[in-house]
Amino acid sequence: MPISYFLVLSAFLFSLGVYGVLARQNAVLVLLSIELMLNAANINLVAFSAHFAEAGLGGQVFALFVIAVAAAEVGVGLAIVILLFRNRQTVDVDEMSYMKW
Amino acid sequence: MAETWQEIVFWVLAATIALAGIRVVTARNVVHAALYLVATLMSAAGLYILLFAEFVAWVQVLVYVGAIIVLMLFGLMLTRAPIGSGDFDNNQRPLAALVALAIFGVTSWILVQAFDGTEIGFARTEGTTSAQVGQEIFSKYVLPFEVVSVLLLAALVGAVLIARRDDTPHEGRVG
Amino acid sequence: MNSVLTFAAEGAEVQGTGPAGTIGELTWLVPLLPILSFFVILFFGKRLPNRGHAVGIAAVAVGLLVSLMGLFELIADKGFVEKSWTWFEFNAGQSLHLEFGMNFDFLTAVMFVVVCTISLLVQIYSTEYMHDDKRYTIFYAMLSLFTGSMLLMVIANNLIQLFVGWELVGICSYFLIGHYWEEKENSSAAIKAVITNRIGDISMMFGIFALFVIGGTFNIPELNHLAHEGHIGGTSLAIAALLMFGGAVSKSAQFPLYVWLPDAMAGPTPVSALIHAATMVVAGIYMVARMFLVFESAGIALAVVAIVAAITMLLAAILALVQDDIKKVLAYSTVSQLAYMMAALGVGAYTAAIFHLFTHAFFKALLFLGAGSVIHGVHSNNMSDMGGLRKYMPHTFKTFIIGSLALAGIFPLAGFFSKDEIIGGALRAATGDHHQIAAWIVLVSGIITAFLTALYMTRACVKTFWGEYRGNGTPHESGGGIVTPLWILAGASVLVGFIGFPVIGPFADWITVPGHEHHGFEALYNIVLPILATVVAVAGIGLGYVFFYKRDWRVDILNSPFAWMYRFAQNKYYLDDFYLNGVVRPVQYPISRGTYWVDRKIIDGLVNGVALGTLATARPTYAVIDQQIVDFAVNGAAGLTGSTGGLLRYIQSGNIQRYAAVLFAAVAIFVALFALT
Numbered sequence: 043m044p045i046s047y048f049l050v051l052s053a054f055l056f057s058l059g060v061y062g063v064l065a066r067q068n069a070v071l072v073l074l075s076i077e078l079m080l081n082a083a084n085i086n087l088v089a090f091s092a093h094f095a096e097a098g099l100g101g102q103v104f105a106l107f108v109i110a111v112a113a114a115e116v117g118v119g120l121a122i123v124i125l126l127f128r129n130r131q132t133v134d135v136d137e138m139s140y141m142k143w
Numbered sequence: 144m145a146e147t148w149q150e151i152v153f154w155v156l157a158a159t160i161a162l163a164g165i166r167v168v169t170a171r172n173v174v175h176a177a178l179y180l181v182a183t184l185m186s187a188a189g190l191y192i193l194l195f196a197e198f199v200a201w202v203q204v205l206v207y208v209g210a211i212i213v214l215m216l217f218g219l220m221l222t223r224a225p226i227g228s229g230d231f232d233n234n235q236r237p238l239a240a241l242v243a244l245a246i247f248g249v250t251s252w253i254l255v256q257a258f259d260g261t262e263i264g265f266a267r268t269e270g271t272t273s274a275q276v277g278q279e280i281f282s283k284y285v286l287p288f289e290v291v292s293v294l295l296l297a298a299l300v301g302a303v304l305i306a307r308r309d310d311t312p313h314e315g316r317v318g
Numbered sequence: 319m320n321s322v323l324t325f326a327a328e329g330a331e332v333q334g335t336g337p338a339g340t341i342g343e344l345t346w347l348v349p350l351l352p353i354l355s356f357f358v359i360l361f362f363g364k365r366l367p368n369r370g371h372a373v374g375i376a377a378v379a380v381g382l383l384v385s386l387m388g389l390f391e392l393i394a395d396k397g398f399v400e401k402s403w404t405w406f407e408f409n410a411g412q413s414l415h416l417e418f419g420m421n422f423d424f425l426t427a428v429m430f431v432v433v434c435t436i437s438l439l440v441q442i443y444s445t446e447y448m449h450d451d452k453r454y455t456i457f458y459a460m461l462s463l464f465t466g467s468m469l470l471m472v473i474a475n476n477l478i479q480l481f482v483g484w485e486l487v488g489i490c491s492y493f494l495i496g497h498y499w500e501e502k503e504n505s506s507a508a509i510k511a512v513i514t515n516r517i518g519d520i521s522m523m524f525g526i527f528a529l530f531v532i533g534g535t536f537n538i539p540e541l542n543h544l545a546h547e548g549h550i551g552g553t554s555l556a557i558a559a560l561l562m563f564g565g566a567v568s569k570s571a572q573f574p575l576y577v578w579l580p581d582a583m584a585g586p587t588p589v590s591a592l593i594h595a596a597t598m599v600v601a602g603i604y605m606v607a608r609m610f611l612v613f614e615s616a617g618i619a620l621a622v623v624a625i626v627a628a629i630t631m632l633l634a635a636i637l638a639l640v641q642d643d644i645k646k647v648l649a650y651s652t653v654s655q656l657a658y659m660m661a662a663l664g665v666g667a668y669t670a671a672i673f674h675l676f677t678h679a680f681f682k683a684l685l686f687l688g689a690g691s692v693i694h695g696v697h698s699n700n701m702s703d704m705g706g707l708r709k710y711m712p713h714t715f716k717t718f719i720i721g722s723l724a725l726a727g728i729f730p731l732a733g734f735f736s737k738d739e740i741i742g743g744a745l746r747a748a749t750g751d752h753h754q755i756a757a758w759i760v761l762v763s764g765i766i767t768a769f770l771t772a773l774y775m776t777r778a779c780v781k782t783f784w785g786e787y788r789g790n791g792t793p794h795e796s797g798g799g800i801v802t803p804l805w806i807l808a809g810a811s812v813l814v815g816f817i818g819f820p821v822i823g824p825f826a827d828w829i830t831v832p833g834h835e836h837h838g839f840e841a842l843y844n845i846v847l848p849i850l851a852t853v854v855a856v857a858g859i860g861l862g863y864v865f866f867y868k869r870d871w872r873v874d875i876l877n878s879p880f881a882w883m884y885r886f887a888q889n890k891y892y893l894d895d896f897y898l899n900g901v902v903r904p905v906q907y908p909i910s911r912g913t914y915w916v917d918r919k920i921i922d923g924l925v926n927g928v929a930l931g932t933l934a935t936a937r938p939t940y941a942v943i944d945q946q947i948v949d950f951a952v953n954g955a956a957g958l959t960g961s962t963g964g965l966l967r968y969i970q971s972g973n974i975q976r977y978a979a980v981l982f983a984a985v986a987i988f989v990a991l992f993a994l995t
Contacts, residue, residue: 043150048190050255053250053251056247058168061243063978064238068173069222078180089194102196103283113207114299125305139974141970238979241983246982253993
C-alpha cells in the first residue's frame with residue numbers, strides 16, 4: 043500500500059497532539075497530548091524502516107529510543123506537575139501565567 | 144490476497160487511531176482521555192505488527208501502555224484531577240484548531256508530494272525478532288543506547304528530586 | 319678669525335683713496351659688541367660678581383679701541399669701507415631692496431670715537447654714582463643697548479638701518495629717563511620724550527619714503543651722489559629734505575620740539591650726560607651731516623635749517639638764564655649748542671658743525687657729570703640749596719670751571735675753536751652767493767648767544783661754588799669713580815680743541831664734504847671774528863660776575879617794568895602750556911570723548927544689535943522649532959515606542975500554551991516556505 047497512507051496518518055496524529063497541547067487546560071492532559079505526538083513520530087519511523095530495507099532496522103531502533111525518551115520525559119514532567127500542584131493547589135495551565143507583563 | 148488483508152487491517156487500525164486520538168484531545172473527563180490514549184497506543188502497536196516490527200510493538204505495549212499511562216493516571220489522581228465532566232479547554236481552542244490544521248495541512252502535503260505513489264516495498268516477509276533488533280542496537284547504535292540509559296538515570300534521579308517532600312530534620316520520622 | 323674675515327670681505331665696495339684697512343673691514347664689531355653685552359647683562363647680569371658693569375664697560379672699551387684703530391687707519395690713507403648684505407628684496411631689487419650695511423668713513427670714525435669714549439666714561443662714572451640703585455643691572459643693560467643702537471645708526475649705509483637705530487635710541491632714552499619711574503613725574507617725562515620724538519619720527523619716516531620715491535634707493539651714498547649730480551632735485555627733494563629735518567628737530571631738540579629735553583633731566587645724571595648731551599641728541603645733527611649733499615641740493619631746506627637753529631639757540635640761552643635746577647641750565651645749554659651745530663650745517667660749515675659736535679660732547683659731558691657729582695654731594699638738584707662748594711668739593715669745582723670756560727669759548731679751550739669755526743663759517747656764507755639772509759641771522763644770533771652762554775654759565779658757577787652753603791648738612795667730595803672721569807674729560811676739553819686748530823689741525827682733513835673744497839680755516843676767515851667772540855664771552859663772564867656775585871647793579875627784576883619778560887621766560891614762553899592746552903587736551907578730551915562715543919554707540923550698537931538679533935531669532939527657534947517641532951518628533955517617537963511596547967507586552971501573557979501556539983504556527987509557516995521555494 044502506498045506509504046503515504048502511513049505518513050498522512052502520522053501527520054494527522056501529530057496535529058491532533060498539537061491541538062491537544064495548545065487547547066487543553068489540565069497540565070497532565072497536555073503531557074498526554076505530547077505522548078500522542080511522539081507516537082505519531084514512531085509510526086512514521088517504523089513505516090520508513092519497513093520501506094527502506096537497506097537501512098536495516100534503524101527506524102525501529104530509533105522508535106525504541108523514542109519510547110525510552112518518552113518514558114523519561116513523562117517521569118520528569120509528572121514530577122514537575124506534582125510539585126506545581128503542591129505549591130499552587132491546581133494544575134490549571136491558565137493559572138500558571140506568572141511570567142507576564 | 145495478503146495485500147488486501149493488510150489494507151483492511153490498516154484501515155481498521157487507522158480509523159481506531161484517528162477516532163481515539165480525537166477523543167483524547169476532546170474528552171471532557173480526564174480519565175476518559177487517558178483511556179482513549181490507551182486505545183490509540185494499542186492500535187499503534189497493532190500497526191507496528193502490521194509493519195513487521197513486533198519487538199517495537201511489544202515494547203510499545205509494555206512501556207507506553209503499561210508504564211506511561213499508569214503514570215499518567217497516578218498523576219491525575221495525585222493532582223486531584225476533577226472526576227466527572229467539566230470544561231477542560233481554555234479559550235485558545237479556535238487558535239489551536241487553526242494551528243493544528245495548518246500543521247496537518249503543511250506536513251501531509253509535503254509528505255504526499257515527496258512520497259506520492261510509492262508503495263511500501265515490504266522487504267521482509269516475516270517479522271523482526273528481538274535477536275535482530277538486539278543485534279542492530281549493540282552493533283550500530285550502542286552509543287545512543289548508552290546515552291539513553293544515562294538519560295533514564297538522570298530522569299529517575301531528577302524526578303525523585305523534584306517531587307520529594309521538603310522534610311526538615313526535626314520533623315523526621317520516629318525510629 | 320679667518321671665517322670672520324672672509325665674511326667681512328663679501329660684498330665689499332671700497333671707496334676712498336686706497337685699499338681698505340683690515341680694521342676698517344671689522345668695524346661692524348663696534349655696534350655689535352655693546353648689543354651683545356646688552357643681552358648678556360640682561361640674562362646673566364644679576365649673577366655676575368659686579369652686577370654686570372664689567373661686561374658693559376669691556377664691550378665699550380673694546381669698541382673704542384677698534385674705533386681708534388679704524389680712525390688711525392683712515393688717517394693713514396686707507397680707504398673707506400662700504401658694504402652691505404641684502405636682507406629682503408622684492409622684484410629682484412627693482413622695486414625694493416633692503417639691506418644691512420656698513421659705511422665706515424671719517425664721519426663714522428669720529429662719531430664712533432665720541433660715542434665710545436663718552437659711553438665708557440659714563441659707565442665708569444656710574445659704578446659709583448648708581449652704586450646703591452636697586453635697578454643697577456638693567457641700567458647697565460640699557461646703557462649698552464643704547465650705545466650699540468647709536469653706533470648701529472652711525473655706521474648705517476642706508477636710511478632704513480639709520481631709522482632703526484634712530485628709533486632704538488629713542489626707546490632706550492625712554493627707559494633711561496624713566497629709570498626712577500616710581501615718581502609719576504619721571505615716567506611722565508619719559509612719555510613726553512617719546513611722544514615728542516614720535517612727531518619728529520613720523521616726519522622723518524615720510525622723508526625717507528619720499529627720498530625712496532624720488533631717488534629709487536635707500537642707500538645713503540647713492541642718494542647723496544644722485545643729489546650732488548643733480549639727478550634728483552627741485553621741490554620734491556626740498557620737501558623730502560624738510561621732512562627729514564623734522565626728525566632732526568625732535569631728536570636734536572630744536573624749536574618747537576625741544577620741550578622734552580629739559581624734562582628729560584628727570585633721569586639719572588649719567589644718562590643725561592651720555593644721551594642728552596653727547597650722543598643721542600646729536601643724532602639729528604649727524605643725520606643732516608650724513609645727508610648733507612641731499613640737503614644742499616634741496617632748495618631752501620638748508621636755509622630753513624639755519625633759521626630754525628638760530629631761533630632755537632637764542633630762545634634756549636634765554637631760558638637757561640632763569641633756571642634754578644642746575645641740570646635744567648645744562649639742558650637748555652645743550653639745546654642752544656645743538657642749535658649752533660645745526661646752524662653751522664645750515665650755512666654750509668660742515669666741518670665746523672662736526673667739530674663743534676666733537677668738542678661739545680666732551681665738555682658738556684664733563685659739565686653734566688660734574689653736576690652729578692655736586693648733586694651726589696648735596697642731595698638736591700636746585701642751585702638755591704647750593705653755594706660755597708668750592709671749599710668742599712675741590713676736584714668737582716676745578717673740572718666744572720674748566721668745562722664752563724670751554725663752553726663759553728675761551729681760548730685755548732676746545733669751545734673757542736669750534737664756536738669760532740661756526741661763526742666764521744656763518745660770515746663766509748653771509749658774504750657768499752646764496753642763503754645770505756639766513757647766514758646773517760645765524761651770525762648775529764651766534765654772537766648774541768655766545769654772550770648769553772657765558773652769562774648763564776657764570777651765573778650757574780657762582781650760585782653753585784661761591785658764597786655760603788645754603789643747604790643742609792655738610793657736602794663731601796665724591797670718590798674716585800666719579801672724579802676720575804671728570805679729570806679725563808677736563809683734559810680732553812683742553813686738548814681736543816687743537817685737533818681742529820686752524821690750518822695745522824687735521825680735523826678739517828678728515829671731515830670735509832665730498833666734492834667740496836677744503837674749508838679748513840673758517841675761524842681765521844676774518845680775524846675780527848675770533849677776537850669779537852672772545853670779547854663777547856669775557857663780557858658775559860664779567861657781567862655775570864658782577865651781577866650774580868658782587869650783586870652790583872643788581873636789579874630787582876620782579877618789581878621792574880621787565881617783570882613780564884622774566885615771568886615769560888620762567889614759564890618757558892608758555893610753550894609747554896600751549897602744547898598741553900592746544901594739542902594734548904583737545905585730543906585727550908573732545909577727540910577721545912568723540913571716539914568713545916563712536917565706540918559706544920556705533921560699534922557697540924552694532925555688536926549689541928547683532929547680539930539682540932541673534933537673541934530674537936533664538937527665542938522663536940527655541941519656542942517653536944525646538945519645543946514644538948523637534949520635541950514633538952522626539953517625544954512622539956518615544957511615545958510611539960511606548961505605546962507600541964504597551965501593546966506588544968500583551969504578547970507576554972504568561973500563558974505557555976499561547977507561546978506554544980505561536981511556535982507551532984511559525985513552524986508551519988516556515989515549513990511551507992521552505993517547501994515552496
